Amino acid sequence: MHYTLHVNGADREVGDAWVGENLLYVLRERLGLLAAKGACEQGECGSCSVQVGARLVCSCLVMAASAVGQPIVTVEGLSPDGAPTDLQQAFVDAGAVQCGFCTPGLIIAAHDLLDRNPDPSEIEIREELSGNVCRCTGYGRIIEAVQRVSIARRIDRDAS
């Protein structure tokens, strides 16, 4: 089957696809967008997180063809000019990255969180990001990175 997905602000044609393909597979294998990772295939780990229609979803649980007509944002769409976002830089600076397999999913989930709730408490960060499993870091530095960005953005807001 053939259909068009709207990914990171551009229309992308998907041709000759099998109807059973999930969004994660189509993003990675048909569109070459490799940032979303597959790690559990059942929506438990969050590594494949993307936004569909401004909602954070596990792309492994979304039939690709059902995402037609909705804006899709992947990690590639967060920094189209290549410059890291504030969260991406903070993850590196705070030591929130080890193997990095969970990182793109956490980045998009953390952006989603701070867009909805700019000043999350520690327990809110833990609850909101508890759908993203990290096996390397024990999460301490990830929480630190999100808190750093939350504070930096608040300082920026207060200054302007």
Next chain:
Amino acid sequence: MTATDTRTRTRDGVIGTSPPRPDGIAKTQGTFAFSSDLGRDGVLWGATLRSPHPYARIVRIDVSPAWKLAGVEAVITADDVPGVMTYGLIEQDQPVFAGEFVRYVGEPIAAVAADHPETCRRALAAIVVVYEVLEPVLDVDAVIAGSVAAIHPNGNILRHQRIVCGDVAASGEVVVEGTYEIGMQDQAFLGLEAALAIPDSGGGGVELHIATQWLHEDRKQIAACLGLPEHEVRIVLGGVGGAFGAREDISLQVHTCLLALRLGRPVRMHYTRAESFVGHVHRHPATIWMRHHARSDGEIVKIEARFVLDGGAYASTSSAVLLNAITHTQGPYRCPNAVVEGWAIRTNHLPCGAMRGFGVVQACFAHESQMDKLAEACGLDPIEIRLRNAMQTGDRLITGQVVANVAPVERCIRETVGLPFPDEPVGGLDREVMRLPGGAGRTADAHNIVRGIGYGVAIKNLMYSEGFDDYSTARCRLADGVVNLKFATSEVGQGFVTIAAQIARTILGIDDVVIDRIDTEVGSSGSTSASRQTWMSGGAVAAACTAVRDRLFEHVGVEHGIVEGQLAIEGTDVIDTLGTLRLPVAAAAVGIAFDETAEYRHPPTEELDENGQGNCHTAFAFVAHRAVVDVDPDLGLVKVVQVATAQDVGVALNPLSVLGQIEGGIAQGLGLALMEEIIQIDGTIRNASFTDYLLPTMLDMPPVLASLIEEPDPHAPLGAKGVGEPPCISVTPAIVAAIRDALRQVGRSTELNRVPVRPQDIALGPSPQLSA
């Protein structure tokens, strides 16, 4: 000293600082290439057919139905293995594909290559395998008793080893004993097994891009199975999404290469999560009996112990895991007399091998549970009993080996004890239901919550043991003011690429350091395991950089008429320590090119004799943990509120990376304490998914307070000890001790002798029909 004197200030990026990972931004942006991200035009997908039976004879395999599917390009079985039919890290007993027998659920039988993963699935489903199902061997005690027939030509005993030390008749006024069980834990790295094999055009060789812990060992085993000379097999490290021991053994390496060589086309193979659970080795489930004899003042007189490890169907590293377990029986405590017996048994369960902590995790849960029992029996608190017995440098282990390393056990304990307790009130703040045991799902009653505190202390050996020729290789090139480092050290997330550059910057005084591709085009670095790469590959990088620095000194000495021995690097300058010359290294290095390769070897170790005596280990590190938990005793729910730790690190080459290892290791130890266990019923795994195998999330992990104990170890090339494994070892018994402490406060003396602790173990106490 003025504020503008920068020479004494620590330069960013050298040893002791925490520069950003060189791959960090790429990992946040999703542009870092993991092995599952690798592909080529025309790449086919590979997939594996696996046994549904724990033990069966293969009567017949008919692959012809798979060939009838459009898109199927290759179907291979044991008949298609051109080289040796088996592999293994220590004993080559594991078939590339099952031949006459399958010995565990998930054992590979055949592989296919096709144009789409869905085609692969359908092809695997089409293959007909006729089995004669056999009675599986699942009872380790029956094997030890000799009452079951061998399930493998090499027999069912993977290793039997005793340790007999001192006066075996010695005893004390106080005797405590217990039998402890440790469940099978999965490494559960997030980056599933994935590989890309590219056959040489026109030649018979192959290049394999693979997420692995040990490139050269992979190459040795792969080449043997492919029937190729090693130089025809080139291994390139594909980006590794975590390892924790699960990538030390062969999984899909040979299968992917076989398909690619058969077809003359690139083939990639990716495991699913369900497949990964049966596709790599796990932490050994263990049953450990220990009896401690002590004087009434708590001083340990003798330990008796018996370890039984279920190794599963194939040997993997079971013999080394058993050695580690039994040689750590005493923990970080003095013990003059001991009788220890250890068994590693072959069964039709999933094969077990390396996982972070490697046998010591199991031993530590037992010895730390025993120390708490001993404390209670002697009327001492758990800290005092540990301080009274704490090992020191120069003490002799039950193997007769002297602990030559820095051994700050007492300091680990005292610093852990001194860290502040959490401010958080028992049961969490008002209205913060997520802080209660069980969270929002199984909400505990805040009024029933009891807080407990528990301690754990551990000793862990570093590097390889028992006479293994353990070494690492690194190459350093200096040209045009840029340092290029080349090594085959697997970067699995731990950050060796970061500290390798730090070492080079420190030794050479040059900030511009490039890490070359990690592959087999340089000598072996050994495995990224056993907490060994900072010590071993760090030592090799330091040696290679030092060799280049000496060439630079020679060059500068000739240029300036100075004896090279009096030259030194200070910051980014070459200086004459006895004269006035001060020259930026960058200037001194203009127009020169030096290229040096070095190997680092640790001193040789010995095999144990029949009484378990010998200098079998290389070095040791120590750690202490304190856990604070909130428990709902009636619902059996636990929330870990805080973990405090002090760890013997030697020198923190990169403090932020050390903290990352500590927090990450604690998360895995917490998982083993409370939730992580592979369940096998009648030899079949029942929870091969992240829905059913529970991993700690951000809500499960408490804040961690960590104190780094920096006493440089004179035996370590950079003074730094390995830091990867200790964090996950004694946190598990600390958490369980904290739960016991909470239960004691409500009048229950529940033993909690197995991990993971299940809600029913807390709420109902020991119940034979509930144990796995």
